[in-house]
Amino acid sequence: MSQYFKTISEPNEAYLFKEKKSKFYGHAFPLSSKEALEEKINTLKERYSNANHFCYAWQLGVNHPSFKLNDDGEPNNTAGAPIYGQIQSFELTNIAIVVVRVFGGVKLGPGGLITAYKAAAKGALEQAKIITTEIKDLYLLEFPYSKMHGVLRIVQAEKGTILDQVIENICKMKISLSQSRSKSFEEKATESRICHFEKLANID
Numbered sequence: 372m373s374q375y376f377k378t379i380s381e382p383n384e385a386y387l388f389k390e391k392k393s394k395f396y397g398h399a400f401p402l403s404s405k406e407a408l409e410e411k412i413n414t415l416k417e418r419y420s421n422a423n424h425f426c427y428a429w430q431l432g433v434n435h436p437s438f439k440l441n442d443d444g445e446p447n448n449t450a451g452a453p454i455y456g457q458i459q460s461f462e463l464t465n466i467a468i469v470v471v472r473v474f475g476g477v478k479l480g481p482g483g484l485i486t487a488y489k490a491a492a493k494g495a496l497e498q499a500k501i502i503t504t505e506i507k508d509l510y511l512l513e514f515p516y517s518k519m520h521g522v523l524r525i526v527q528a529e530k531g532t533i534l535d536q537v538i539e540n541i542c543k544m545k546i547s548l549s550q551s552r553s554k555s556f557e558e559k560a561t562e563s564r565i566c567h568f569e570k571l572a573n574i575d
Contacts, residue, residue, distance in 0.1 A: 374506050374550050376433040378465045379499040385471075386494035390487045392475025396422075397495030402429050402467040405439075415471055423474040426488060428455035429467035433506055436464055445472075445488075449481050453489035461496050468492045507547040509534075510556070514566035516542055521565045529556045545571075 382400035389395070398415065402408060412425055419425075423444075428451050430438040438458075440451025454468050470491040479487060514522050519542060526533065526544075529552040535545040548556055553570075560568050 375503055376464050376506065377462055377501055377503050379463065379496075380502045381500060383495050383499040386491060386498055388487060388491040388494060390483060391477040391479060393477065393479065393487070394473040394475065395487050395491035396471040396473075397491035397493075398469045398471070399492075399495040399499045400467055402431060402465055405429075405431070408467050411467070412469060415469060419471045419473065421473055422471045424450065424472040425469055426450035426454060426472065427467060427469040428452075428458060428492075430455070430458055430464045433464055445484055446481055449484035450488045453485045454492040457489060457492040457496055460493075461501065463496070463501070468495055470495075505549045505551070507532075508550050508553045509571040510546050510548065511569045511571055512542075512544040512546065512560075512566045513568075514542055514544075516540055518542075518565050521563065525556065525559050525563070525565065529559075531556065 379399055379401055383398065386397040387394060388397065396419065400411060408427070408429060412427070415425060426441060426443045426445060428438065428440045430436050438455065440455050442448070442450045450470065454470055458466060458468060470488050512522060516538065522544065526546055529548055531546040531548045533544060533546055537543040557568070560566055
């Protein structure tokens, strides 16, 4: 099973493709959850108040990926599928592409739509910054405040990242670790009995 995947590091500037007076704006952005997509689309709808279609495709996960396509009123498989095809062609995941269409008054037909949506998605990815990164494991730690220093020492030794923490008499901490370091972390935490840890469900 792969420990690495390719994605993009940040949202791209809109890539514009024109075809018979219609404008297709390709937007690619990193995606961490399905819920984040709705907020992004709402932002695009405010930006493109005159647009007719907001078609998209996304994929999350590496070894067990999930994905979704949406034609948003265009004929079946003329928008979402060619957009998703570019995600596959660039071998990316944890990503969404939204192509916004402003209708120019001339119908393109199924072939023309497929070409246009593919071109807008491809253009968006060609100007995006593609990175290779490692899958992270997530843990929830629970421990007495008196053990804080020891817990931090182990987390730092395994190059973990603290995502969230609650500091009270009984502290809670959410961390992420590279999968290559997860076994070592678990062994140290178990042997020292310094904290209770729970491995959280992860998108992989």
